[in-house]
Amino acid sequence: MTVFPIDSALPELKHHLHQHRSAVLVAQPGAGKTTRVPLALLEEPWLAGRRIVMLEPRRLAARSAAAYMAASIGEEVGRTIGYRIRMDTRVSSSTRIEVITEGVLTRMLQADPALEGIGLVIFDEFHERSLHADLGLALCLQSRALFREDLRIAVMSATLDASPVAELLGDARVIHSEGRMYPVQTRYMDRRPESRMEETTARAVMRALTEESGDILVFLPGTGEIRRTASLLSEQLAADGSIRILPLHGNLPQDAQDRAIAPAAPGTRKVVLATSIAETSLTIEGTRIVIDSGWMRVPKFSPQTGMSRLETVRVSVASADQRRGRAGRLGPGVCYRLWTEQEQSGFDAHGIPELAQADLASLALELAAWGTDDPEELQWLDVPPAPAYRQARELLTWIGALAANGSITAYGRRLSDIGLHPRLAHMVLRSIPLGLGETACLLGALLNERDIYRRGSSNPVSADLRLRLEALGNRAVSGQGQLGQMDEAAVKRVRTEADNWRRALRINGDGAIAGDACGQLLALAYPDRIAQGRGDGKFLLSNGRGAAFADQQYMAGSPYLVAAELDDYGTDSRIMLAAPITLRELETICAERISEEAIVEWESTVQAVRARRRKRLGAIVLQDNPLPQPASEATVRALLHGIATEGIGILPWTNTARRMQERVLFLRRLDPEWPDMTDQALTGTLDYWLAPHVHGMRSRSDLQKLNLASILEGTLTWEQRRRLDDWAPTHIAVPSGSRIPVDYGDPTAPSLSVRLQELFGMTETPFIAGGRVAVTMHLLSPASRPVQVTRDLANFWRETYFDVKKDLKRRYPKHYWPDDPMSAIPTNRVKPRA
Template sequence: MKQFPVDQIVPEVKAALRDHRSAVLTAEPGAGKTTRVPIALLDEPWLAGQRILLLEPRRLAARSAASFMAASLGESVGETVGYRVRMDTKVGPTTRIEVITEGILTRMLQTDPALEGVGLIIFDEFHERSLHADLGLALTLQSRDVLREDLRILVMSATLEAEPVSTLLGQAPVIQSIGRMFPVETRYLKRPFEGRLEPAVVRTILEAWEQESGDLLVFLPGAAEIRRVEMLLGEALTDSRLRIAPLYGILSAQAQDRAIAPAKQGERKIVLATSIAETSLTVEGVRIVIDSGLMRVPRFSPRTGMTRLETIPVSKAAADQRRGRAGRLCPGVCYRLWPEEQDRFLQARSTPEILETDLAALVLELSLWGIADPAELAWLDLPPAGAFAQARELLRQLGALGDQGEITPHGRKMAELGVQPRLAHMILQAILLGHGSLACELAALLGERDIVRRGQRGHDADLRLRMELLHSFANGGHSSGRDVVVDEAAISRILLEAAEWKRALAIEADRGEQRGGGDVIGLLLAFAFPDRIAQRRTNGRFLLRNGRGAVLEGMQPLTNEAYLVAAELDNQGVDSRIYLAAPVSLADLQRECSEQFAEETIVSWDRETKSVQGRKRLRLGALMIKEVSLPAIDPQELLQALLDGIWEEGVDILPWTKASRQFQQRLCFLHQQDGSWPDMADEALAATLEDWLGPHLYGMKSAADLNRLNLFSALEAVLTWDEQRQMDELAPTHLIVPSGSRIPIDYSDPAAPFLSVRLQEMFGQQDTPRIMRGKVPLILHLLSPAQRPVQVTRDLASFWQNAYFEVKKDLKGRYPKHYWPEDPYSAVPTNRAKPKS
């Protein structure tokens, strides 16, 4: 039998799992860990005839690994070795090794937390850190701690940092295998390529095709780039030996198998692949790798609640994995489409999916498991709090969780379906309405790339068009009557997957409305995307229920719809571009989603009308559905809204008189002198409106009504009768000056009250007048006969002795008919030009 490098360390793996419940195995690409280790462990005494579960991150890798292991045993898949992937299972009564995708493990654990009959779980390619792998390991660890002390766990990877995983597993032994790696020459671009990616890739393929022998594996970020490169290659290469083989996740199993199969005799193969080919798979015959250096990953934004695909540079670990594909079977060459100096800018490892993806599926599984706080489980990376909270809120909207975060019966049914929670909720609701068949088709459609080719996509976002095309092809036609280019292969996959779901759920043809659905499609979308129900603002511009803006570019059939549901948006800019949507009627929403509407009574201050307005509103999240005025407003609510309005506008909106403003200023002066007096500054009044002003406002609702308010009485009521008497003594409103005039004291500056008085009225006054029982001297603004200031002083005696004589000269020249005595102390004060004789 052919030997693999990992065979040398199998005894160490056996010993580690014999003496410990866990182990970590790191093995370089090509070492054979995926296919050799499970078979080597089958007869271990601690396994005691139980099954081994081998987790693979992708369906293609699971089927490929199972086929390889079965062939090495001289058997067919489904005997000793079988596999379970979504909608495809090959296991039998004698199956001991089950190769499963990571989501299948979650379903198995939820059904049987003890995993009876399973002795070992192997997490393969764990360095990819998929969401399901992290969740599966966390659930497995708790299950082992509580129910299955004998359950073994083996984590395997090619580029994993082993120590954190070893610590998580309780200081599990770490075993390393050196892979059989043939030398790979790495060639870089001299400078970054300019323009679009695809022409640069094709130029490199043509160069490698001419200069090297063997098959090529080309890494591209996504299916769209693969299709464009495939088209350009078909135009540039006419070699009869050429076979172009796309390889990405949503291809059919048959197409994927053809891509990894060896080329026929005399044939050369160019495999155009996404990151699916980085690990687990050996693509037969490959000795040339061309790496675009890009990958496409989903990024979730808790702020918007939306996920969008981003094209980002690969990590250094991923680039090395890709490079290693060229040296699996013989010496090879790797072309990297970036300059060598850019290597140092690559991130060391890819970010774990749990840190940047939508966590709705994870939260639903945890709730089904009985976990409300993810910190109750052991993780390599704890799920981010923001994304976790966002997912819980979405699941509440979908009816999967109760108000306290507990899973509901509906949530249990959603989890049992094993599909994305949004789609699971949509299908279940649709079945109740008799539209289960249409929902399965719509779910499959949303799970695929757009069947209307990219060039047409921006012209029409209407999902009804896609459903028409789908049904046309299902009925043997090839057109919906619209001028669009469609992806027939994608349509075939959609119809196949929809049929699988209908069969699994025992759904027959829909009753009632036609299969095309009309507004039914929009209603079904509303079940899946309640946060993306949108209301028209202006032509092509919409407001989403979650408060975000959205826009349809150009004139489209959906442009003038009153309401629609956006299934796909780009989540960029102020207004997200809508890529896929369908109209929905308000009547359907109110009938089928009534629990999501909120009726509220709003009594509030309207700054435009400067009055309290009462309105009854019907809302759907941020969307205002209907608003009517209230015929009558509760007096207490009216009062509170008026107080809020006064606070918003500021106390200047109140009908201040000279007397009320002076009263306020006098109290401010007293408060500054003695903190036991109430603070009457504008800020303090605004902060205590309800206390001092509220009792005087009943029956009022507008700024005009406030003019009826006796503000002086309201302010005065703050003080007791005794305090009012003390106030008049300590801070009098007026002062009687020597001339007999009663002059008002100005308290506008609480730190410096002053008296504005004509100089002649103060003759005979020896000292500066004082208030606060003689403690505070008034500032004197001494005025000319024309009431213009001639002197400001705090010391009247000093003024008489010094400055008066200079001032007198000036005033005598300007006002010769007035009385200007030589001795102001003995002069008779007067409020006229001259004293009465």
């Protein structure tokens, strides 16, 4: 019997789980934890004949682990050991160990929160921190706290930071399985690669084929890189029939995945080009060489835009170690890392949990179905981020899954039971009364796939989802479609999944697919991505964001469309997949979301209030027509807003109005009971002092009819109006008989500008404000130029006049310059009258 490194840790694990409810097992890649631990615990007395459920992050790993364990006890899958994954279940009444993918556990918990009949839940490869794993663990911990004190929970990983997990589990011990089965030599690059990833990877494969023996496992971020690397290698190895190049990713059919995992035929070698699907819980027979590009593709959700996008990011140190460990599972191995050792110092130690950067709509719906609207009621390693969770609940409320008080509705429970993303589940359920259920199932399954057409140099140029629906609806079509080479495995998966949903929802159809209804169905799933054309292939989304086609598309001129896939980069997100929709269809499908409003607002371009009746769908204006008779109060509010926006200077400020304002401000300095008539204060109180006088007005030209001085005076009390002329007179009479206006522009120093000759005989400076403030006298020459400023006129006559007189007499010899100004005759002429 084969001995695995994990075997030495099994006695400690058994002993601890016998006395405690939780354990954390850390074992290096290749130690055998995935296939040895469940079998070792199957006959433990505390299990009492109940089942073991083990979660695997990926379907391929779940199926492979179940097959390996079943074979190790001489059985077929489905007897003692079985599995449950999406669209594939192999269990029976005798099954004791179920290997499941993580979403299946959530369904189990929702159906039976106590998990009756299950004694142990194992979270394998927990370091990957998938959203479903975090949610499943949180729900299991609450289930144990509320219903099942005896439920055991074990968390396993090769590269897990174990302490936080052990603390979360409460009484968990961290058990280590030391050592890897075989050593792995690590080789870094001497310098940073300068060529494309695919070219660098192909060169590394050719080098490894020359330097080492055995099969090669290559890690690349996605299917596009796999396809391009395979193409380069096929050209270079065309003459060597002993090398097989095999892809391995989650979208391959099962037989293609099995070929990549199976041993190479005698006399041949295989090069497996894989995504991170091969990082954990898989033994790829014959592998002793790993080539790691150092990149992976992860989904990231933006709460600001409400959209997710796939980003290519550097792997963490933990993931790189997982990948390297694949080379040492069956013997001494070699790992080629396509980065420098110095570069690795900048890698993160661990990856970012999916929970921290994913769309949380499904999680929020599951928690609502569980009975909580606050994630902090549960125990998490990382609490779901508030902005993304809040936006998820807003979406669920929008589609009717949550009530106004935040509780799940009956409709929300139906959405949860379907197991699809809430958007797609809502689309399918709403389509049934419209007679479009069969089409919606096919469209939903299609949207769950990347695309049914292979992308590459012969990329399909059309983003039109209708063409894909039509190709799927024609069951005879396969291989070459009208948009290019079809991915037959993807086509099969989409059709199978659509058939499963159709049967589960009891949708009877005749097989006819309504491709023209594609836009309407998308509007149900993505109401925030309904788009209105604004010219040049650019669109405005109902969520307020911009979108555009990156290349020439016949849909670029559509008045309206719905974007199913956007890349969420830049100001205008690139539209990847979409379908057109008519205005009439929008008004039918989105009737409850369309608002009709009267818009009465100030338009600066015309300096007037304009009234419109608008129908809106979010940020999109569907109709905009003149409103001939807007409400009077709305017009006044808009007009006042326009005055505040343009500045109070657009009002008819006559000299009389400004002097009124300045006189009141002067008096306010002496007594704060007087109103504040600064421009800023008047702007902030337009509702109070101006609103009653602008009814019936709509434009700047209308405002010019206002008597602003009278309106300002109307804000004064009766007593203030009585005192205004006494304390702040508009004019002061001087000895010449002239009435000279008082300048209150500087409220700290009201002034009188008057020619010197008109003041002969005035012995004292005039006072205002009940004798409290002396007027500042600006004494002028006959040409009205200033010659002296004083607040003490008597002193001026005594001390300064004679020096001023000499200068003025020289410049104005014809004018009257008496030697005794105190007794001289005042005049506003050159000389006084005889």
